[in-house]
Amino acid sequence: MxxxxxxxxxxxxxxxxxxxxxxxxxxxxxxxxxxxxxxxxxxPEGVASFKNWMHETRYGWLAWRLVLYCAVGWGGWKIWHAPGFRPEYRRPALRMAGASILFVLVCEYSIFSGVGG
The missing domain is CATH 1.10.287 (Helix Hairpins)
Known part of the structure; x- marks a missing residue:
């Protein structure tokens, strides 16, 4: 062989x-x-009580998600301004950031729109 x-x-x-x-x-x-x-x-009673608890604490969870979004945004800002970040990386990075922001907005809308069970 x-x-x-x-x-x-x-x-x-x-x-x-x-x-x-x-x-x-x-x-x-x-x-x-x-x-x-x-x-x-x-x-089912446990699931219902968990759902009620999640609904009652939704603004606390929103604050937690905002902290995570800020951390991801800060990381993106650090990558964008890193010394090895070349100009040819900018367009793909902007596309990824735009898709991520759109995904986050759709997810947050689905959480707070009140549609569903």
Missing amino acids: NNHHRSLLRKTGRGLKVGGLFLLALLMVLGGGLWLADLGMLH
Whole structure:
């Protein structure tokens, strides 16, 4: 077997390992979600009280999310002004920031719009 075949087998094995880890993580998240759904079906009064608590403390959670958004914004500002941040990185960074801001606004609107259960 020559070096090219060995290199190809190494890359394939690495890809299978990464793919397997991704699949395992996906199955664990799916299993955790199904377990939480089952728990919610078994204890509806607990879910209702948790929902009420989340609604009563929504402005505290908003303050916490605003702190997180400020931390992410500060990190973005530091990256933008870093010495190695070249001009060709600016447009993709602005696109990512714009998409992130839009996502945050849609999420916050969905939380405070009052639509749903």
